[in-house]
Amino acid sequence: xxxxxxxxxxxxxxxxxxxxxxxxxxxxxxxxxxxxxxxxxxxxxxxxxxxxxxxxxxxxxxxxxxxxxxxxxxxxxxxxxxxxxxxxxxxxxxxxxxxxxxxxxxxxxxxxxxxxxxxxxxxxxxxxxxxxxxxxxxxxxxxxxxxxxxxxxxxxxxxxxxxxxxxxxxxxxxxxxxxxxxxxxxxxxxxxxxxxxxxxxxxxxxxxxxxxxxxxxxxxxxxxxxxxxxxxxxxxxxxxxxxxxxxxxxxxxxxxxxxxxxxxxxxxxxxxx
Numbered sequence: 001x002x003x004x005x006x007x008x009x010x011x012x013x014x015x016x017x018x019x020x021x022x023x024x025x026x027x028x029x030x031x032x033x034x035x036x037x038x039x040x041x042x043x044x045x046x047x048x049x050x051x052x053x054x055x056x057x058x059x060x061x062x063x064x065x066x067x068x069x070x071x072x073x074x075x076x077x078x079x080x081x082x083x084x085x086x087x088x089x090x091x092x093x094x095x096x097x098x099x100x101x102x103x104x105x106x107x108x109x110x111x112x113x114x115x116x117x118x119x120x121x122x123x124x125x126x127x128x129x130x131x132x133x134x135x136x137x138x139x140x141x142x143x144x145x146x147x148x149x150x151x152x153x154x155x156x157x158x159x160x161x162x163x164x165x166x167x168x169x170x171x172x173x174x175x176x177x178x179x180x181x182x183x184x185x186x187x188x189x190x191x192x193x194x195x196x197x198x199x200x201x202x203x204x205x206x207x208x209x210x211x212x213x214x215x216x217x218x219x220x221x222x223x224x225x226x227x228x229x230x231x232x233x234x235x236x237x238x239x240x241x242x243x244x245x246x247x248x249x250x251x252x253x254x255x256x257x258x259x260x261x262x263x264x265x266x267x268x269x270x271x272x273x
Contacts (some may be wrong), residue, residue: 027205027221028232028245029062029076029259031191034146034154034181038189038209040261041078042240044089044108047144047158047179048120051087051110054080057264063258067249071097086111089122099131102167108142130166136168155180164198173198187211191221201225213214217243227251232259262267 032038032048036053041060043050059079066072074095081088089108097100108122129135141163145158159174179193188210191226195203207221207230217234227250234243241261248254 027193027207027223028058028230028243028257030191031207031219031221032181032211034156034179034191035189036148036151036154037183037186038181038211040088041080041089042076044080044110044120045076045078045091045106047146047156047177048089048108048122048142049110049118049144049146049156051080051089051108052112052118052146053122054082054087054089054110057081058261059264060259060261062257062259064245064247064255067252068256071099072091091122096129101129103127103129104140108257116148118148119142126167126172128170130195138165138167138172140165140172148195151197152183153181169232173200195225217241222245228255232257234259236261239266 008215030040030042031212032040033043033050039050039053041058042062044054057080059077062076065075066074075093077092079090087110089110091104091106091108093104094101104124104125104126106122108120110118110120112118118259122141124140124142125137126140127135128136140161142158142160144156144158144243146154146155156179158177158179161172164174165172175195175197176252177193177195179191181189181191183189189208191207191209193205195205197203203223204226205221205223207219209217209219211217215236217236218232220231222229228247230247232243232245239262243259245257245259246254
């Protein structure tokens with residue numbers, strides 16, 4: 001019964017076998033992927049093409065407790081590293097507990113083809129573990145592209161695990177996403193995405209982000225797949241940023257989350273622009 005409860009709750013959420021790719025507050029972390037001024041280290045795990053324009057080395061961690069249940073805790077760590085040949089990204093996802101867990105380790109690369117188009121790819125190792133039954137793992141891949149239509153308007157596509165596959169007896173779903181973002185100014189950003197996961201309803205995310213005086217952040221939005229609302233407040237100082245995030249599900253309640261970002265050097269005004 002202790003194992004069945006978290007697995008039943010997982011089935012009640014839209015993430016399915018891709019739970020490590022879809023934390024409930026995921027629309028907040030990485031919401032600025034389709035922008036030039038609102039990106040963060042999580043953007044590379046939303047669409048690897050955003051790594052192409054990483055300007056400074058940065059890392060971030062994210063933790064959530066889904067519906068306030070310890071057995072449904074999720075963690076994510078990411079790093080983005082710019083290079084002359086493009087940008088590299090590393091990610092680590094973990095969801096669950098000692099009873100049942102799924103995890104993913106990934107390495108991505110983004111390349112700027114020209115002023116208007118960036119592309120990216122990522123290779124992942126996925127693992128699933130169930131107490132008393134051992135563990136199983138497999139390799140998956142993802143790819144994405146971002147079009148910079150104007151300095152204010154960006155759009156892109158992302159494909160996760162297009163060839164399918166299984167972990168043990170569990171099928172891994174393919175996921176297709178189209179995203180768009182518009183910066184009304186250097187302080188306000190509107191984002192949206194449409195995601196179709198295999199055997200799941202279409203998920204629509206809509207969110208906004210606001211930056212005040214370069215050090216205060218706020219964001220909010222809605223996700224149709226889990227009938228949830230998300231919101232977060234953040235503060236930045238020097239090379240650090242701390243955000244408190246929450247998601248509210250109409251039937252299952254609150255999911256609190258914490259996001260911490262660290263830049264390996266302080267951004268100059270030119271880099272921010």
